Amino acid sequence: MQDSYGNEITVASQSALDHYDLGVRSFLAADYGAVEAFQAAVEHDDSFALGHAGLARALMMSGQMPLAKAAIERAQTLAAKLDIRQCQHVECFxxxxxxxxxxxxxxxxxxxxxxxxxxxxxxxxxxxxxxIGFSGEVGREAELLAYTSALLPHYGEDWWMMSMHALSLCETGQIDASMQLMDKSLALNDRNANGAHFKSHAQYEAGDAAAGRRYLSDWLADYDDRGVLHGHLSWHAALWALHDGDAAGVWAAIDAGVGPQAAKGLPINVLTDTAAILYRAELAGLSVAPERWSGLSDYAAKFFPETGQSFADMHAALAHAMAGNGDRLAYIGDTAKGFAGDLVQPVARAWGAIARQDWQAALEELVLVMSSTERLGGSRAQRDLLELTYANVLLKLGLTEEARRSLTTRRPVLAAAPPIVGLGAQP
Structure with missing residues (x-):
């Protein structure tokens, strides 16, 4: 038999294969239901190695790690007698x-x-x-573009690969080409959450806040809040509202889908998205209740007690600093490891300096990382947390023109109307 992408696959029944193909489509679209589809596949054929591997991956992305590990162990046992393609497929996971x-x-x-x-x-x-995105290496955006560029010709009119390549184009500054390909992908499958997500990134990079906000509001209305991207798309909605000057919209999006009390996604997304939007809200002049920071600090301590995931560690440090939890912040600064641990350490110290309004010390720490922020992971939109923080520190030191120059040269999309109190557009 063959799966929906034409790969020969060892499976005992068409029914098991049909459920597997449904699981693959659901997973690639970041839609809710992938776990259930893969589970049905292995219930129809318990010896289906790739079915168990798919189930493991879907369980992983829904935060069910004990079950995921059991599923991948089952897949590894079953794959030993399969052909090289299927053996390697399982070995990747x-x-x-x-x-x-x-x-x-x-x-x-x-x-x-x-x-x-x-x-x-x-x-x-x-x-x-x-x-690739979490490799911690300089040039990862170019590497990701090379990766999807090599794969794209093999997929033809495939909505998933189109959306992946469109993001690679977006993150390397090719916004018009990204938008054209993303729209083509969404025309083939308009319920592809990855496609909706990446279109939001392209609209952000184009500075098209009004259209971005309208599109995402309409798209989210029919997206299951158990979907893996619901919380992160809610972060994008909150960000659009912030750039639109709609404070009520910011808090509504946070409380409905972003924060620890509402989001149903992975802890890394809950932590990083909440920390980022709370601090960006402060930079824009919104008042953030102290209990929001203290609650997020507790969440970070619970789900990321040890360092090692640099993107999460950077945001955990922010939460601890803003909550005034110096011991937790110091622990990250002292022990940070992982793919960009050497950058997390100065960022953590910078957050601490910012919390005590020692702007000069914050500047000295931030200059150590601003040349290589891509190593920390995340998209350009997510790393704008650091770009805006750096500009705000310059502003606090009275270096207003330098703050404007930083945004103009590094992130021109933010320079026309910087979402920072006291840093309006240059006359």
Whole structure:
């Protein structure tokens, strides 16, 4: 038999394969229901190795790690007697679950050269949150573009790969090309949450706040709040409201889908999105209740007690600093490790200096990281947290023109109307 991407696959029944294909489509679209589809596939055929691997990946993305680990162990046992494509497919996920991202990344990149349409394996290196995006290396955006560029010709009129490549274009500054390809992808599948997400990024990079806000508001109305991207898309909605000067809209989006009390997504998204929008709200002049910061600091301490995931650590440090939890902040600064731990340390110290309004000390720490923020992970829109923080620190030191110059040269999309109190457009 063959899966929906034309890969030969060892499975005992058409029914199991149909559920597997549904699981793949749901997962690639970041739609709710992938776990249930893969679960149905292995219920129809318990010896279905790739079905168990798909289930493991879907469980992982829904935060059910004990079940996910059991599923990948089952897949590994079953895959031993399969052909090389299926064995390597499973091994990619085995390495991911084993906490060996560099080996997993190398294997995925090698695997897709021989089996480019093995979409569920290829997905591991796509997106800014994939194995390339979280590599901690300079040039990761160019590497991601090269990766999706090589895969795109093998997929034809495929909505998923189009959306992946469109994001790569967006993150390397090719906004018009990104938008055109994203619209083509969404025309084929308008309920692709990844596509809606990446279109929001393209609209953000184009500075098209009004259109972005309208589009995302309409799209979210029919998106299951259990979908993996619901919380993050709510962050985009809050960000649009902030740039639109709608304070009520900011808090409504945060309380409905972003913050720890509302979001149903992965802890890394809950932490990073909430910390970022709260501080960006403060920069824009909104008053953030202290209990929001203290609650987020407790959330970070619960889900990320140890350092190692640099993107999460950077935001956890922000939450601890704003909440006044110096011991937690100091622990991150002292122990930060992972793909960009060397950058997390000065960022953590900068957050501490900002919390006590020591702007000169904050500047001295931030200049250590501003030349290589891409190593910390996340999209350009997410890393604007640091761009705006840096500009605000300059402003606080009386270096207003330097603050404007920083945004104009580094993030011109923000320079026309900087969302920072006291830093209006240059006359």
């Amino acid at each position: 085995v390495l991911l679950f084993a906490g060996q991202p560099q080996k997993a990344r190398a294997l995925v990149k090698s695997h897709v050269r021989d089996y480019p349409r093995d979409a569920l394996a290829a997905q591991l290196c796509s997106n800014v949150f994939g194995l």
